[in-house]
Amino acid sequence: MSGLVTWQTIELPNSEPCCHIQLQAPRANALEPGLLAELHRAFNALDQSDVQKALISGGRNFSTGGDVGRFAKAARDGQIESYTAQVVPVLQGLVLRMVEMPVVLASAIRGAATGGSAGLVFASDLVVSAPDAFVQPYYGVVGFAPDGGWTALLPDLIGGANASGWIMANHRKGSEQLKGLGLVQAVDPDPETRAAKLIADIDTGTALATKSLFWDDKRRAVVKTRLEAETEAFRALIGRPETLTKMKEFLQHGG
Structure with a gap:
């Protein structure tokens, strides 16, 4: 572990084991190569264990x-x-792994979960947010194409029109709005503790059967294809001169 991401087995309130994966990188857990590689290592460790529940959390800002x-x-x-x-393809791989893993994955989010990091929220089975948590795409602001599952996962979760409008208008959705959309199951000042209780209270067999039925082979294949399409769209836009101009303007304004 490099310190960008840590993982350890903790005990849930019902004494079940749970893998707690914590993002704790500088710059508000920005999705850079080191952090993404560490997240894959954390998932490797989870794959190699017999733990069937996991909790993902960040710091003051999720990411x-x-x-x-x-x-x-x-x-x-x-x-x-x-x-x-x-x-981008490394992030897409993380999102796909979360969907495919025979593990109940809960995320506890505080502050910002923006851009591609929202994909970790969309791919979670259960989410608890702090009152200050929000999700915002920002793609149009910097000239990027959506990644992380904004078009691969989100339309199936909240409907195509809602997802498309959210991305294009760059709306900021707060915790109560996220709960209203069904993307968050609870809002709590201590989201980590609440998320741990939430996954402790559910029957593991029922949860994993539900996940397997929801993410069947056909649906996983569609999501994989859509994630690959996001990657190609991102590559097509990232090298444009206007994208560099937008990035410079974003950074000049404190982004």
């Missing part, structure tokens, strides 16, 4: 998504294609 500053630097240095390859 602010892709590091626009690093994308902009890579563009200026002529390295945008290689940097994108270290971030």
